[in-house]
Amino acid sequence: MSEIHIRGTLDGQLDLLDRQIVSSDGLLIANVDDLELEERADGTLIVSGVLVGPGALGRRLGGALDFIIVNTWSRLTGRDPDDPQRIDYAHVSDIATVLTVDESREVIDIDGLETWARVRVIEALPGARDDRETSTPSTEPSRLGTGPAQAGDRHRFSQLAGMRVVFSDGRVGDQVTDVRFGRGEPRGHLPRLVTEGLVVGRHTAGTLFGYDRRRQQGPWLIQKILRLLHRSTGHVAWSDIRSIDWDDNVITLSTSELTRLDDL
Numbered sequence: 653m654s655e656i657h658i659r660g661t662l663d664g665q666l667d668l669l670d671r672q673i674v675s676s677d678g679l680l681i682a683n684v685d686d687l688e689l690e691e692r693a694d695g696t697l698i699v700s701g702v703l704v705g706p707g708a709l710g711r712r713l714g715g716a717l718d719f720i721i722v723n724t725w726s727r728l729t730g731r732d733p734d735d736p737q738r739i740d741y742a743h744v745s746d747i748a749t750v751l752t753v754d755e756s757r758e759v760i761d762i763d764g765l766e767t768w769a770r771v772r773v774i775e776a777l778p779g780a781r782d783d784r785e786t787s788t789p790s791t792e793p794s795r796l797g798t799g800p801a802q803a804g805d806r807h808r809f810s811q812l813a814g815m816r817v818v819f820s821d822g823r824v825g826d827q828v829t830d831v832r833f834g835r836g837e838p839r840g841h842l843p844r845l846v847t848e849g850l851v852v853g854r855h856t857a858g859t860l861f862g863y864d865r866r867r868q869q870g871p872w873l874i875q876k877i878l879r880l881l882h883r884s885t886g887h888v889a890w891s892d893i894r895s896i897d898w899d900d901n902v903i904t905l906s907t908s909e910l911t912r913l914d915d916l
Contacts, residue, residue, distance in 0.1 A: 679757035691804035707736030712810040740799030742840030853885030886910025
């Protein structure tokens with residue numbers, strides 16, 4: 653079994669989103685635009701798939717960009733706007749600075765935003781396509797979207813990250829800025845990524861780069877300033893979550909306070 657090269661826990665936003673995905677022969681496929689999360693009987697969530705391309709990225713961006721990107725992609729491809737391209741987690745063979753899958757590029761029919769834009773938009777313009785550079789796609793079907801049978805409801809990471817939290821005493825807190833995963837039992841090549849907790853704070857400068865939780869991140873002065881801005885950021889264990897309302901985007905906690913990230 654391959655080993656995840658990031659030690660300890662993984663934070664979805666910080667350690668997985670926007671990483672490049674490469675084929676077994678080292679060629680670029682796409683970026684991680686979102687993650688698919690599947691509910692389990694014990695109330696935890698696992699990463700069941702990696703979502704890629706405009707259909708995934710648009711929903712994550714939200715607002716007008718969501719409408720423009722997803723609907724344009726849907727019309728040009730004929731796919732349902734709520735059905736983005738996915739790679740089942742069982743086909744992820746390694747997680748390091750990039751995510752590696754277990755198929756060669758010639759049989760993979762999944763493309764990220766950059767490739768989709770080049771093929772569907774730029775090369776469609778008169779005179780933009782150079783036929784000498786075209787290649788015949790493989791007729792062998794890709795298996796990247798297939799995996800173990802679905803056991804529970806599936807959701808997107810981008811919906812969970814952004815939900816508002818409500819404490820046990822009724823106070824409304826900040827929002828989820830990241831989801832922390834630990835390693836579970838095997839699924840395909842790697843251990844399952846199982847939710848261990850949430851990082852809760854404000855979506856301000858530095859959140860996406862880990863300044864709110866990693867002491868050695870970046871230059872000393874910037875680190876100190878941004879950690880001051882994120883002084884209210886904390887962690888809540890998954891066991892302290894009472895309920896998740898996926899329709900109203902609210903998480904109710906069974907605790908009245910967060911754990912300081914420095915105390916973990």
